[in-house]
Amino acid sequence: MAKQLPGTAESSSRVLEQLRGKQVLITGTSGFLGKVVLEKLIRTVPDIGGIHLLIRGNARHPNARERFMNEIACSSVFERLKLEDSDGFDYFLDTKVHCVTGEVTEPFFGITQSKFDHLAGQVDAVINSAASVNFREELDKALAINTLSLHNIAAFAHSGGGLPVVQVSTCYVNGMNSGQAYEAVVSPAGAEIPRSPDGFFEIEELTSLLQDKIADVRSRYAGKQLEKKLVDLGIREANHYGWSDTYTFTKWLGEQLLMKALRGQSLTILRPSIIESALAEPAPGWIEGVKVADAIILAYAREKVTLFPGKRSGIIDVIPVDLVASSIILSLTEAFLEPGRQRIYQCCSGSSNPISLGEFIDHLMEEARSNYAAYNHLFYRQPTKPFIAVNRRLFDAVIGGARIPLSIADRLLKLMSQNRELKLLRNIDITRSLATIFGFYTAPDYIFHNDRLMALCERMGSLDQTLFPVDARQIDWATYLRKVHLAGLNRYALGERKLSRLKTNKVRKAA
Numbered sequence: 001m002a003k004q005l006p007g008t009a010e011s012s013s014r015v016l017e018q019l020r021g022k023q024v025l026i027t028g029t030s031g032f033l034g035k036v037v038l039e040k041l042i043r044t045v046p047d048i049g050g051i052h053l054l055i056r057g058n059a060r061h062p063n064a065r066e067r068f069m070n071e072i073a074c075s076s077v078f079e080r081l082k083l084e085d086s087d088g089f090d091y092f093l094d095t096k097v098h099c100v101t102g103e104v105t106e107p108f109f110g111i112t113q114s115k116f117d118h119l120a121g122q123v124d125a126v127i128n129s130a131a132s133v134n135f136r137e138e139l140d141k142a143l144a145i146n147t148l149s150l151h152n153i154a155a156f157a158h159s160g161g162g163l164p165v166v167q168v169s170t171c172y173v174n175g176m177n178s179g180q181a182y183e184a185v186v187s188p189a190g191a192e193i194p195r196s197p198d199g200f201f202e203i204e205e206l207t208s209l210l211q212d213k214i215a216d217v218r219s220r221y222a223g224k225q226l227e228k229k230l231v232d233l234g235i236r237e238a239n240h241y242g243w244s245d246t247y248t249f250t251k252w253l254g255e256q257l258l259m260k261a262l263r264g265q266s267l268t269i270l271r272p273s274i275i276e277s278a279l280a281e282p283a284p285g286w287i288e289g290v291k292v293a294d295a296i297i298l299a300y301a302r303e304k305v306t307l308f309p310g311k312r313s314g315i316i317d318v319i320p321v322d323l324v325a326s327s328i329i330l331s332l333t334e335a336f337l338e339p340g341r342q343r344i345y346q347c348c349s350g351s352s353n354p355i356s357l358g359e360f361i362d363h364l365m366e367e368a369r370s371n372y373a374a375y376n377h378l379f380y381r382q383p384t385k386p387f388i389a390v391n392r393r394l395f396d397a398v399i400g401g402a403r404i405p406l407s408i409a410d411r412l413l414k415l416m417s418q419n420r421e422l423k424l425l426r427n428i429d430i431t432r433s434l435a436t437i438f439g440f441y442t443a444p445d446y447i448f449h450n451d452r453l454m455a456l457c458e459r460m461g462s463l464d465q466t467l468f469p470v471d472a473r474q475i476d477w478a479t480y481l482r483k484v485h486l487a488g489l490n491r492y493a494l495g496e497r498k499l500s501r502l503k504t505n506k507v508r509k510a511a
């Protein structure tokens with residue numbers, strides 16, 4: 001039988017006991033995952049001491065509290081909480097949610113050092129979910145948020161006397177490695193990077209080299225050209241060291257930075273695979289934005305894409321967002337129960353409940369064919385063509401071959417002062433662009449393992465397994481993809497309606 005974590009009887013929740021009265025700082029709550037983590041904590045751990053949200057101001061809302069009330073608290077993610085206990089929700093926001101206007105990429109989060117130290121003294125742990133998830137981000141921006149900002153997270157943890165940190169990373173730090181991918185430090189698949197005897201990789205020289213290259217590009221270009229050059233630089237460097245894109249490369253660098261900076265302290269690196277809509281909580285299908293697989297589904301639904309590079313037999317690793325939020329909360333609890341250790345967990349489905357890309361496509365196609373009218377924001381009419389995944393070489397040959405005569409025709413039309421855009425050419429360009437960004441993810445070549453996360457879940461006991469489910473074996477792919485995810489995309493990502501602000505606007509609190 002699995003060893004129980006110390007502390008409590010099997011029938012009680014270790015999570016609820018450990019988090020009672022605790023103060024937690026969370027970054028990234030204006031994003032998809034951060035919102036679900038926040039909602040889950042408010043709904044399931046009401047006795048938590050306080051939740052501090054580090055939010056940067058934007059042009060409309062320079063103040064974190066104002067941005068929180070106008071962009072986060074009114075999200076449909078809180079619909080369930082409001083329906084169940086609207087006054088309780090408002091009261092929680094008023095008394096336990098504290099918003100800090102700050103920028104995680106700046107030293108001391110861009111606030112004064114004394115405020116920074118004071119805040120660190122107030123909180124008990126950090127969940128860092130902020131990131132740029134743009135696969136082709138400009139290298140300087142990706143490096144700042146996904147890697148270098150972790151110096152500030154580590155400084156915060158030190159200032160608080162060794163605060164446990166849960167760092168949200170990604171399974172795709174595995175880059176161009178292939179095969180079985182375990183919950184361990186990942187070795188680069190490309191150019192060598194020195195490894196420390198402590199297990200992580202030494203990245204200081206590499207990050208300063210990257211900064212020199214960024215400075216060089218900045219000195220030679222400006223405006224849009226500069227942006228493009230910084231995107232190209234990111235992809236080039238990522239490919240050189242063994243990653244397909246700048247996002248995953250800089251997230252891997254971030255893991256190394258934190259493992260070194262928090263040596264001997266509590267650090268949990270939590271790597272989700274591709275996060276998709278909620279399986280059950282706060283509502284089946286809840287999702288925000290159109291990302292990765294959804295961008296391709298949407299392009300297909302709008303009849304822009306029918307051919308895509310992909311490996312039908314490859315295991316596509318998708319994980320519902322509520323399972324990821326629960327795994328973050330379990331990791332946080334474990335850090336309180338057994339502090340002073342570094343751990344890596346993967347929250348994924350590939351090893352325990354695999355689904356191939358081919359099956360994934362077939363489920364969605366079948367639903368689109370038989371039930372398209374139920375998803376009126378997604379499908380404007382019944383799709384007439386199949387979605388075909390072919391190997392990269394064939395894709396390049398077909399798309400490249402079709403593009404040549406079409407672009408000649410397009411140029412001729414322009415010469416004849418015909419301002420008509422060729423629809424087929426436009427669709428080919430959309431397909432090519434999506435394939436460039438996401439092609440790596442539709443030709444999956446590894447299986448992500450989550451044995452350690454499952455062991456943690458087992459150690460936590462049966463009540464926490466029910467309250468904070470992380471087990472991907474509970475997903476019935478046909479139901480999830482066809483009835484939950486497509487409905488969620490249709491309702492939340494494409495038909496998002498903001499909740500009434502009447503209630504939440506009552507709550508005002510200075511940052």
Ligand SMILES: NC(=O)c1ccc[n+]([C@@H]2O[C@H](COP(=O)([O-])OP(=O)(O)OC[C@H]3O[C@@H](n4cnc5c(N)ncnc54)[C@H](OP(=O)(O)O)[C@@H]3O)[C@@H](O)[C@H]2O)c1
Binds near residue numbers: 130132133272274
């Ligand atoms: N989505 C996925 O499929 C997926 C898969 C695996 C891992 N992950 C990881 O999960 C975490 C959350 O991802 P997500 O899908 O929730 O992303 P998201 O919706 O794009 O949200 C990103 C969050 O990070 C913040 N952020 C971005 N750039 C920032 C900057 N320069 N300074 C301060 N804050 C910044 C954003 O704040 P603003 O609103 O102020 O920009 C936002 O709150 C990330 O760490 C990501 O790497 C995501």
